[in-house]
């Protein structure tokens with residue numbers, strides 16, 4: 001099960017932060033949600049969910065108005081006959097893929113995305129993609145992964161999607177290169193690209209790429225720098241293909257971004273004065289922009305419910321750069337390999353929790369009376385009705401929040417609910 005704590009790496013951290021591990025009822029999205037941002041990132045890819053009407057509703061409601069813009073995702077709905085085993089679901093799937101590829105010649109990569117129903121009836125999507133590749137490759141590449149709620153939580157859908165691409169990445173042999181792993185908004189990707197150029201680091205590849213047909217190469221010379229903290233399986237598969245992980249805090253806030261860029265600069269033996277010079281203008285701009293929100297947030301208490309695995313890096317940003325007090329930092333899953341550098345930056349005494357028992361956590365939250373609660377949509381309005389200010393965590397995945405130029409925007413996402421509350425209070 002995807003939610004079990006990772007046991008592949010030593011279960012030890014250097015800090016004295018105890019971790020509360022909980023199992024119980026959860027309030028989280030399934031991995032299908034990842035399609036909403038992944039289809040925007042890879043502009044020649046199509047995501048075909050093989051699932052039920054529930055899955056179609058979920059993707060449509062998460063995508064909101066995007067469904068009117070000829071989106072590059074859809075659901076092949078398993079009917080009752082498929083579920084009862086009366087129809088050959090494989091034949092039907094082939095027929096739907098035929099129709100889709102005929103109607104949409106712009107598709108270069110087609111992802112067949114598994115769901116709870118397709119898993120329960122044991123529809124083998126790996127075999128289906130093999131079969132379809134024989135017919136459509138090289139014009140269209142067909143890949144598959146699972147976004148089901150049984151196997152994946154929210155952002156783990158991106159991990160599963162990227163993981164499905166790793167085996168088909170071209171070999172780079174020993175060419176030294178930097179691979180940024182995790183989807184970033186195009187504007188952020190361009191900013192980072194410019195900074196890497198200024199620093200003299202390269203070649204730099206972004207994974208996922210903007211076009212799924214332009215896959216980055218991987219090999220012994222590849223150094224991995226993670227832009228997102230939820231890519232456990234992808235990272236391990238890339239390491240298995242010879243790449244080396246550069247452990248680092250994540251590029252959220254000024255401090256996180258500097259540490260992240262410094263990790264790459266050190267690996268490329270860039271001297272400190274060149275580094276300082278390259279980042280100084282961005283850092284100064286970001287400091288001025290952030291100050292305004294820091295004043296709103298400093299001294300306020302934050303409680304983070306588990307949702308996206310972004311919670312620990314965000315909590316680090318909120319406490320160290322915005323002066324917030326952390327009441328509890330919940331996260332669905334902690335992978336030491338990916339999170340060690342971040343956990344070490346949390347203030348001593350931070351209450352960390354992994355997994356969820358939602359009722360117990362709600363009780364702790366009510367008792368602590370935080371100034372702001374970061375949680376999913378299912379909890380936000382009920383908590384608002386109880387008088388608490390909330391921040392919807394889904395926005396943190398959909399908005400550009402990485403890098404220097406977004407540090408103030410990130411703080412603003414947390415300051416906004418407090419500001420709204422202040423304005424509405426008479």
Ligand code: SF4
Pocket residue numbers: 030031032051052054055056058114115116117147148149150
């Ligand atoms: S994949 Fe599972 S959890 Fe996700 S929408 Fe479909 S049925 Fe629900």
